[in-house]
Amino acid sequence: MHAKWVNRLYATMSAAVVAFILLPLVGIVWVSFFSNRILSFPPEGYTLDWYVRAWGMDVFRDGFVTSVQTAACATLISLGLGVPASLALTRYRFIGRDAIQTLLLAPMIVPGIVGGAALFIAFIELEVLFDHQIAGTLGGLLIAHGLIALPWTVRLVTASLAGTDRSIEEAAASLGASSLTIFRRVTLPSIRPGIVAAALFSFVISFIDLEKSIFLVGAGRTTLQIALVNYLEWNLDSTVAAVATVQIVIIGTLLLASDRYAKLGRAF
Amino acid sequence: MTSAAATAPHPSPGSARARRIPPAFGLASPATLFVVLALLGPLALMFRYSLNRFVPGEFMVEALTLENYVKFLGDGFYQEVLFTTLWVSGLSTLLCLLAGFPVAYYLVRQAPPVWKSRLMILIILPLLMGNAVRTAAWMVILGDKGLLAAGMAATGLFSPLKLMYTPAAVVIGLVSVMLPFMIVTLRGILEGIDRNLEDAAESLGASHLMVLWRVVLPLALPGILAGTMLCFILSMNAYATPVLIGGPQFHMMAPEVYQQVAKAMNWPFGSALAFILMAVTLVLTTVANMLIQRRYRRWSE
Numbered sequence A: 001m002h003a004k005w006v007n008r009l010y011a012t013m014s015a016a017v018v019a020f021i022l023l024p025l026v027g028i029v030w031v032s033f034f035s036n037r038i039l040s041f042p043p044e045g046y047t048l049d050w051y052v053r054a055w056g057m058d059v060f061r062d063g064f065v066t067s068v069q070t071a072a073c074a075t076l077i078s079l080g081l082g083v084p085a086s087l088a089l090t091r092y093r094f095i096g097r098d099a100i101q102t103l104l105l106a107p108m109i110v111p112g113i114v115g116g117a118a119l120f121i122a123f124i125e126l127e128v129l130f131d132h133q134i135a136g137t138l139g140g141l142l143i144a145h146g147l148i149a150l151p152w153t154v155r156l157v158t159a160s161l162a163g164t165d166r167s168i169e170e171a172a173a174s175l176g177a178s179s180l181t182i183f184r185r186v187t188l189p190s191i192r193p194g195i196v197a198a199a200l201f202s203f204v205i206s207f208i209d210l211e212k213s214i215f216l217v218g219a220g221r222t223t224l225q226i227a228l229v230n231y232l233e234w235n236l237d238s239t240v241a242a243v244a245t246v247q248i249v250i251i252g253t254l255l256l257a258s259d260r261y262a263k264l265g266r267a268f
Numbered sequence B: 001m002t003s004a005a006a007t008a009p010h011p012s013p014g015s016a017r018a019r020r021i022p023p024a025f026g027l028a029s030p031a032t033l034f035v036v037l038a039l040l041g042p043l044a045l046m047f048r049y050s051l052n053r054f055v056p057g058e059f060m061v062e063a064l065t066l067e068n069y070v071k072f073l074g075d076g077f078y079q080e081v082l083f084t085t086l087w088v089s090g091l092s093t094l095l096c097l098l099a100g101f102p103v104a105y106y107l108v109r110q111a112p113p114v115w116k117s118r119l120m121i122l123i124i125l126p127l128l129m130g131n132a133v134r135t136a137a138w139m140v141i142l143g144d145k146g147l148l149a150a151g152m153a154a155t156g157l158f159s160p161l162k163l164m165y166t167p168a169a170v171v172i173g174l175v176s177v178m179l180p181f182m183i184v185t186l187r188g189i190l191e192g193i194d195r196n197l198e199d200a201a202e203s204l205g206a207s208h209l210m211v212l213w214r215v216v217l218p219l220a221l222p223g224i225l226a227g228t229m230l231c232f233i234l235s236m237n238a239y240a241t242p243v244l245i246g247g248p249q250f251h252m253m254a255p256e257v258y259q260q261v262a263k264a265m266n267w268p269f270g271s272a273l274a275f276i277l278m279a280v281t282l283v284l285t286t287v288a289n290m291l292i293q294r295r296y297r298r299w300s301e
Helices: A004-031 A049-056 A058-091 A097-109 A112-130 A138-162 A166-174 A179-207 A224-234 A238-261 B002-007 B023-049 B067-074 B076-110 B113-129 B131-142 B147-155 B167-191 B195-203 B208-236 B240-244 B253-263 B267-300
Strands: B053-055 B059-061
Touching: A004 A238, A004 B076, A004 B113, A004 B131, A004 B167, A049 A058, A049 A238, A058 A097, A058 A138, A058 A179, A058 A224, A058 A238, A058 B023, A097 A138, A097 B023, A112 A138, A112 B023, A112 B253, A112 B267, A138 A179, A138 B023, A166 A179, A179 A238, A224 A238, A224 B131, A224 B240, A238 B113, A238 B131, B023 B267, B053 B267, B059 B267, B067 B076, B067 B267, B076 B113, B076 B167, B076 B208, B076 B253, B076 B267, B113 B131, B113 B167, B131 B147, B131 B167, B131 B240, B167 B208, B167 B240, B195 B208, B208 B267, B240 B253, B253 B267
Parallel strands: none
Antiparallel strands: B053 B059
16 A cells, blocks of 8 residues: 555645646636626626526527537437447448448547538538538538537447347347347347437537537527637626536536436546 | 348358348448548548649639648748647647546545546536637636636735736646546556556555556556547647637637638638648657557567
């Protein structure tokens, strides 16, 4: 065992680092309740007015609605594409399996700004080709967000599938169950935690995306993150803090829920 | 036929009575097609465009030229941008490693079991609050009337630091994004190291630093490498932090890509910037990986 002071040193350093990581989160939640008209420290008093003001601002309210819609659809896309693909990757051997696995995880590796720029260019070229707007529409945003969420779904669901007992599926097959029945009655129930975690994670990842969306939002269709960044370029007040606090509460709840199904630390 | 295929990983050749489509193909192809169309295709197009010529007023002219890459190499401004990106990323990554290791070590070796998962959640939650929100929070803390300035003024000991819109503030912001990734990666590798090895070294009289240096470090090197690569790549590609905390005078590569592609509409040069960014990141991480792997082999012999 280490000397006592070594242990204490590790505990102190860890506490300091965790405090550093949490500082922005705590700071912005605190500031959202300040009654100071111009953001400054220390607080003169506390109020909930900023929340009312934030909800009254079209950019934030519409941004929030767009973000929720986009994230919900992106989750469905990523589950619809990712769960079957994960099944193929874990249950079958086929030529090019490793390549496909790498490809499906690639959206996580390609920098968000580069992927966003490439999609933006491709969309504009398609618009010219077909004379139909894509960039700045919900459809364009959904393609980008489905792409962002897909690798997380593949990762969480393949991990979940790899952890299940294959012999139950084999037993069901030997008793004459069709592959669809096996999937519905055996595989699906056993990977449900992985799927729930994948859904929650996909939603969060899409909801907080900034780098890809920034190319693809249009007039009147802005996600919450872009609305926040645009606002921050010119203002810094407690309205932003109120919006941020609402987002922190929503995401925190979703992540704590998903932690029950798949440990957060394993998702990375 | 489908039920047999669902359970047999290697469909035996005997049963190959002219299968229609293998089930794995049908399951994996929609996702594969989606990624090919939404990621690979656009990237290929972008690469092709980086070889085009940009003529002001005419937008983009079809060409097959390297002049966008040459322009980057010859332009002092963009060399400076790349250099800033490199040193900011390098420094942030190093700080992440130094700050992240003690936390990972504490989590694996010392933290009380109840606290392990709680600490993990505390470390990961801020990561997923989003770049926009986190950046806003750092602006609140580091700004001229921010928490830090007020705190320092209250103690009366320091003159208020001007941090906002400095590279130092960008490094602080980046470290706070990347630390959780580093801690999670390091924790993964430390968990796999047999504690008895450390105890044995210590019982033979090695100091704790010696144990870290001679036992833990060599064994943890793959994880340290992975965490370092991850943090370096993340900060090379950072967008929100340099734009909002660095201010208008501070330039890093990712914001320049956005600027060129979406604002200046100079697609050829913006595309070239994007590929230079990815190539530099790839080359540096590969070279570092090779050098350290070689060192590691020598170490373990």
